[in-house]
Amino acid sequence: QVQLVESGGDLVQPGGSLRxxxxxxxxxxxxxxxxxxxxxxxxxxxxxxxxxxxxxxxxADSVKGRFTISRDNAKNTMYLQMNSLKxxxxxxxxxKAVSLGNAVxxxxxxVTVSS
Numbered sequence: 001q002v003q004l005v006e007s008g009g010d011l012v013q014p015g016g017s018l019r020x021x022x023x024x025x026x027x028x029x030x031x032x033x034x035x036x037x038x039x040x041x042x043x044x045x046x047x048x049x050x051x052x053x054x055x056x057x058x059x060a061d062s063v064k065g066r067f068t069i070s071r072d073n074a075k076n077t078m079y080l081q082m083n084s085l086k087x088x089x090x091x092x093x094x095x096k097a098v099s100l101g102n103a104v105x106x107x108x109x110x111v112t113v114s115s
Contacts, residue, residue: 002026002104004095009109016113017083022095022106024076031097034071034078038091038111048093049080062088085113 008020020036028034032053039045049059049069057069068081078095094108 002028002097004097004104004106006093006095006106006109009093009111011112011114012085013115014086014113016085017081018085018111020080020082020093020095020109020111022078022080024078024097026076028071028073028076028078028097030099032100033098034069035096035098036069036078036080036093037096038089038093040088040091043091046091051078082111085111087113089113 003025005023006020008018010018012018033050035050036048037045038048047060048063049057049067051057051069051071059067066084071078090111090113092108092110095106097104
């Protein structure tokens with residue numbers, strides 16, 4: 001069973017940037033979609049961004065133009081580049097990988113945007 005481990009969460013000031021990583025313990029070749037989710041304090045979990053096996057990407061309206069999802073197959077790692085961060089971006093960010101009939105989640109990494 002492949003495991004996912006997120007890293008890169010931190011405390012950052014509004015307007016700052018962070019890059020989150022989601023590293024897989026094994027080959028990611030069987031996964032057909034990768035996503036980042038987030039859950040802020042008192043909020044429901046929200047889909048932030050998705051990248052498909054073929055490279056297509058999609059984003060929540062709230063992060064379009066600020067966040068970029070990418071994947072490095074050679075490193076078995078997915079990334080979320082977050083720019084122009086806002087206090088509303090404060091959340092636990094988790095990655096998810098989906099294959100046919102199965103989904104794997106990471107444990108999450110905390111992002112706090114505050115001055």
